[in-house]
Amino acid sequence: MTRAGIGLAALSLLLLFFPAFAGPYALSVATLILFFAYTGQAWNVMMGFAGQLSLGHSLYVGVGAYAAGALFFHYGIGPWLGLWLAIVLCVAFGLVIGFLAFRFGISGVYFALLTIAFAEFTRIGFDHLDWLGGPGGMFLKVAQRDAWDLANFRGPPLMYYYAILLLTAAAFAGCWLLLRSKAGYYWQAIREDEQAAQALGVNTFRWKMLAVAISSAMTAVSGVFFAFYYNNLFPEQIFHISRSIEIILGPVIGGIGTLFGPILGAAVLTLLSDGITEALAALGWEIPGIKQVFYGVVLLLVVMFLPHGIWPAVSRKMGIGR
Amino acid sequence: MSFDLVANVVVAGLFTGLVYGLMALGLSVIFGVVRVVNFAHGEMMTIAMYAVTVLFAAWKLDPFFAVLPAAAGFFVFGYLLQAGLINPFITRPEHSQFMLMVAVAIIMVNALLLAFGPDARNVQVDYQLESFEIGKILIDKARLYAALAAVGAAAALFAFFRFTLTGKAIRACADNYLGAKVVGLNVKRYYALTFGLGSACVAVAGCAMVLLVDVTPALGPYYTLLAFVIVIVGGLGSMTGALLGGVLIGVAEALAGLLIAPSAKSMFSFGLLILVLLFRPQGLLGRKS
Amino acid sequence: MKRRQFNKAVAAAGVVSLANPFSIVRAQAQKLRVGVILPRSGVQGQIGQSCQMGAEIAPAVIKEMLGVDIEIMSADNESNVDTSRTRAERLIQEGAHVLVGAFDSGQTMSMAQVAEQRGIPHVVNIAAAPALTEQGYKFVFRNFQTAPDIVREGLSLIGELFQATNTVPRSAVFMHVNDTFGQAMAKGIGGAMQRLTQLPFKIVDTISYDPAAKDLTVEVSKAKASNADFLLLVCRLNDAIILRREMVKQRWNPMGIVSPGSPGMYEEQFTKTLGKLADYCISNVPWYNANAPLTKVVEKAMAKRFPKEKLHFHGLNVGFTFEAILVAADAFKRARSTDPKTLADAIRQTNITSKMMLGGPIRFNAKGQVEGIGSACVQNLNQVPTVVLPASAAKAKPVFPMPGYKKA
Numbered sequence A: 001m002t003r004a005g006i007g008l009a010a011l012s013l014l015l016l017f018f019p020a021f022a023g024p025y026a027l028s029v030a031t032l033i034l035f036f037a038y039t040g041q042a043w044n045v046m047m048g049f050a051g052q053l054s055l056g057h058s059l060y061v062g063v064g065a066y067a068a069g070a071l072f073f074h075y076g077i078g079p080w081l082g083l084w085l086a087i088v089l090c091v092a093f094g095l096v097i098g099f100l101a102f103r104f105g106i107s108g109v110y111f112a113l114l115t116i117a118f119a120e121f122t123r124i125g126f127d128h129l130d131w132l133g134g135p136g137g138m139f140l141k142v143a144q145r146d147a148w149d150l151a152n153f154r155g156p157p158l159m160y161y162y163a164i165l166l167l168t169a170a171a172f173a174g175c176w177l178l179l180r181s182k183a184g185y186y187w188q189a190i191r192e193d194e195q196a197a198q199a200l201g202v203n204t205f206r207w208k209m210l211a212v213a214i215s216s217a218m219t220a221v222s223g224v225f226f227a228f229y230y231n232n233l234f235p236e237q238i239f240h241i242s243r244s245i246e247i248i249l250g251p252v253i254g255g256i257g258t259l260f261g262p263i264l265g266a267a268v269l270t271l272l273s274d275g276i277t278e279a280l281a282a283l284g285w286e287i288p289g290i291k292q293v294f295y296g297v298v299l300l301l302v303v304m305f306l307p308h309g310i311w312p313a314v315s316r317k318m319g320i321g322r
Numbered sequence B: 001m002s003f004d005l006v007a008n009v010v011v012a013g014l015f016t017g018l019v020y021g022l023m024a025l026g027l028s029v030i031f032g033v034v035r036v037v038n039f040a041h042g043e044m045m046t047i048a049m050y051a052v053t054v055l056f057a058a059w060k061l062d063p064f065f066a067v068l069p070a071a072a073g074f075f076v077f078g079y080l081l082q083a084g085l086i087n088p089f090i091t092r093p094e095h096s097q098f099m100l101m102v103a104v105a106i107i108m109v110n111a112l113l114l115a116f117g118p119d120a121r122n123v124q125v126d127y128q129l130e131s132f133e134i135g136k137i138l139i140d141k142a143r144l145y146a147a148l149a150a151v152g153a154a155a156a157l158f159a160f161f162r163f164t165l166t167g168k169a170i171r172a173c174a175d176n177y178l179g180a181k182v183v184g185l186n187v188k189r190y191y192a193l194t195f196g197l198g199s200a201c202v203a204v205a206g207c208a209m210v211l212l213v214d215v216t217p218a219l220g221p222y223y224t225l226l227a228f229v230i231v232i233v234g235g236l237g238s239m240t241g242a243l244l245g246g247v248l249i250g251v252a253e254a255l256a257g258l259l260i261a262p263s264a265k266s267m268f269s270f271g272l273l274i275l276v277l278l279f280r281p282q283g284l285l286g287r288k289s
Numbered sequence C: 001m002k003r004r005q006f007n008k009a010v011a012a013a014g015v016v017s018l019a020n021p022f023s024i025v026r027a028q029a030q031k032l033r034v035g036v037i038l039p040r041s042g043v044q045g046q047i048g049q050s051c052q053m054g055a056e057i058a059p060a061v062i063k064e065m066l067g068v069d070i071e072i073m074s075a076d077n078e079s080n081v082d083t084s085r086t087r088a089e090r091l092i093q094e095g096a097h098v099l100v101g102a103f104d105s106g107q108t109m110s111m112a113q114v115a116e117q118r119g120i121p122h123v124v125n126i127a128a129a130p131a132l133t134e135q136g137y138k139f140v141f142r143n144f145q146t147a148p149d150i151v152r153e154g155l156s157l158i159g160e161l162f163q164a165t166n167t168v169p170r171s172a173v174f175m176h177v178n179d180t181f182g183q184a185m186a187k188g189i190g191g192a193m194q195r196l197t198q199l200p201f202k203i204v205d206t207i208s209y210d211p212a213a214k215d216l217t218v219e220v221s222k223a224k225a226s227n228a229d230f231l232l233l234v235c236r237l238n239d240a241i242i243l244r245r246e247m248v249k250q251r252w253n254p255m256g257i258v259s260p261g262s263p264g265m266y267e268e269q270f271t272k273t274l275g276k277l278a279d280y281c282i283s284n285v286p287w288y289n290a291n292a293p294l295t296k297v298v299e300k301a302m303a304k305r306f307p308k309e310k311l312h313f314h315g316l317n318v319g320f321t322f323e324a325i326l327v328a329a330d331a332f333k334r335a336r337s338t339d340p341k342t343l344a345d346a347i348r349q350t351n352i353t354s355k356m357m358l359g360g361p362i363r364f365n366a367k368g369q370v371e372g373i374g375s376a377c378v379q380n381l382n383q384v385p386t387v388v389l390p391a392s393a394a395k396a397k398p399v400f401p402m403p404g405y406k407k408a
Helices: A005-022 A024-049 A058-075 A079-103 A109-125 A157-180 A182-192 A195-201 A206-229 A240-254 A262-282 A290-305 A310-318 B003-036 B041-059 B063-089 B092-118 B141-163 B165-175 B177-183 B186-207 B219-234 B239-259 B264-280 C001-016 C045-066 C079-093 C105-118 C146-163 C180-195 C217-225 C237-249 C268-278 C293-305 C311-335 C340-348
Strands: B132-134 B137-140 C031-038 C069-076 C098-101 C122-124 C140-142 C171-179 C200-208 C231-233 C257-258 C282-286 C375-379 C383-389
Touching: A005 A157, A024 A206, A024 A240, A024 A262, A024 C079, A024 C140, A058 A079, A058 A109, A058 A206, A058 A240, A079 A109, A109 A240, A109 B092, A109 B219, A109 B264, A157 A182, A157 A206, A182 A195, A182 A206, A195 A206, A206 B137, A206 B141, A206 C079, A240 A290, A240 A310, A240 C069, A262 A290, A262 A310, A262 B264, A290 B092, B003 B041, B003 B137, B003 B141, B003 B165, B003 B186, B003 B219, B003 B239, B003 C217, B041 B063, B041 B092, B041 B186, B041 B219, B063 B092, B063 B141, B063 B186, B092 B219, B132 B141, B132 B177, B137 B141, B141 B165, B141 B186, B141 B239, B165 B177, B165 B186, B177 B186, B177 C200, B219 B239, B219 B264, B239 B264, B239 C146, B239 C217, B264 C200, B264 C217, C001 C069, C031 C045, C031 C217, C031 C311, C045 C069, C045 C293, C045 C311, C069 C079, C069 C098, C069 C311, C079 C098, C079 C105, C098 C105, C098 C311, C105 C122, C105 C140, C105 C180, C122 C311, C146 C180, C146 C257, C146 C282, C146 C375, C146 C383, C171 C180, C180 C231, C200 C217, C217 C237, C231 C237, C268 C311, C268 C375, C282 C311, C293 C311, C311 C340, C311 C383
Parallel strands: C031 C069, C031 C098, C098 C122, C122 C140, C171 C200, C171 C231, C231 C257, C257 C282
Antiparallel strands: B132 B137, C282 C375, C375 C383
């Protein structure tokens, strides 16, 4: 087995048995890391694979969350069905944005701004939709959570941990397969030089749309998880641009376009944020804002000196491939 | 819905829009020439606003007198920022530039929070709460003065680009990077100069804005987004476009607030942005690239 | 960093796994550890810091009152719902026996879910969303009014205000922030206005605005154009300041600015920023009883610990936060144990009559909610929030209409 394979197997075992020796707090942190790893991976499909910078990805998380959440809240329909509605809606949104952008030749910064505009528009829109709770938010009814109720996706934190672990693993495997498929090669071509690809006869529109569809579908699932894990949804928070930025921080730091980048990036960022809070508390520097300054400085340093993210540098050191 | 109400609202929107326009002008200049997505634009204006409040608190310096020192200071700051930090990123992919400026923005916002705390600050000049009465229309004094400052600054900038040699050189760099280099222009230096100019612009906008709005550290991101909307609607690379875009957004938001729900004002701006991006991406007055 | 976290986790887990993972050390502990989660930074930083003062004076005052030892474990949720949840997990892991927090309904909800899941009692100090006590939780208790309570009390106080000042305003324009709290209040007011037919006024226009808006020109123009007699306002601090200024600029002088129950106008920053302009603004909010013995004790403790702060600005925040911790300590004294289930049961039996805030005794109903918390009509007079109604707790007479009122 290759070095990469061994490393992957070791990591998988670690993650699988993590709850056995981790306290509830560490478990909740791990769940958060995996959530961002999964969502970052979903975003990575659009950006890293097809080269389209989406800065409004919170749109899909939000729509997915509200779709499944509303079904549960108003009609008591469980998340397994809500999931499908979420995916359908998000893919629809994604395709509309993609269509509008690609047909009208919008790319780069303009595409990014378009995605921001859609997310903001939706945020304010949801603030005025009373059926979905409006700014007051939607609170999903939480039942006694000791038993594992898979049908309604209710249970102890352990269940959520394994669910998101499964999702992240599936995303990882799925992306690995995608990269090796025909789609993967076309995406690489489009990312490197779209015009050349077109000249060679590649239907760039179709493949870009596919990336958008897959990315938004994956993010929809992330939204559904969010809804049933946190059980309260507020448009101000879930559609906010700071969420969109949170989603992309992982992959950017970890390494865009790589498979392991989003996971590593999410882990580094969450642990860093937590670590800084702890360190500052220990030093007694409990001043508001100081943690985010450190955070920003670290981000700055990574962007300046490790432009391709942490993973490529680390993997080279470790002698692994992707 | 009486005429008075609509007139008052439109006039206020117009003046506010001019100040927005000045802020967007700075971004238009930066974005149009250096092509860097300055996602810390609003944060820079927030810093300028804080600087003005500090000057006011210390020396009772009216924001209008703070204009020159603020502009000078920010020019230097912008120049150094571009030369030191941003220059190597011009050739990097867009998401890298974006992340760089996001990091800078995060540092700025939270450094402000550290320095000034979360409380809102403002300047309380004598004419702060006064208004002129013209018939049934009440014109807020501070707003009027702010708008005049914006127009003045814009005119100065316009003159600079039209009539000075440096201005022409910068425009050349924007129009044709390669050509400018061929002709022997030190493009990197002009980029830094441009960033400095854009920052000075933002500083003046900050002086004007502080008369209209209380400043908190969290103000930055909102204005960054607004600046981008205005620049795109007005047209990249067009200075009159930025001013016009600002006025358009100012009036449109005011009217949307009046006719629809006030809390949905911003929705209108984003909707407008989407439409412009789709149907006229070069903006109202921009050139098709 | 990752490795260190890993080791810490292993060590912590080693200790935790020795005992039952869902409860903390059951022994007859001498100290009650109270985890206090508040937004001490971020958008609501000021209010959180205000509440924090209530937490910091609590141990000394409670030691004297009840003779029990409590330890406060503070955490800042940065005005963020996610952080609220992780901080709650963290505090419980570090051995908190009971949680208190968090002021904002969304932040409170996420920590309440953690508390319920882990079976740790959570006493809500301030949060008005009705949903908090409608979830059927067994470990969450609230010693604060729900939004419908606030509205009911607030509107009836408005009726009293008119009676006390012999005025009969016929119309009001209702402005409110468009956020969780504002919406809940708006809904409550819509319903209550239909039932409270003895109120002489009708709401002629409703204007909602973005709490983050910096410019409220349009909103005030609309309100002024409605020609209403007075302004009914549900606001937060920053927008209240902007609104008041804009009213002056647009020369709109209604009979008064009355809040049926919201933060903002009684806060220190409001009077500090606006000076004389802050005067005569009225807030009908749960408030402290200036004549209660406990209030005097708390006031003394505040003066000692925070000599620069005045109780009348922080009364609401400090009072309810203190009372929440008092509830926990009182239950601890009766239960004589820090076992969470026992504590929760003890809290359910709470009956505290000697309290600081206006209203009936602290007793939790089946849903974990205290009923009968009173509100007071608080008017800014000489830039000091002063209770003007009910007469029994009043320190001054209400002024309505405000001077400068011009019939438009």
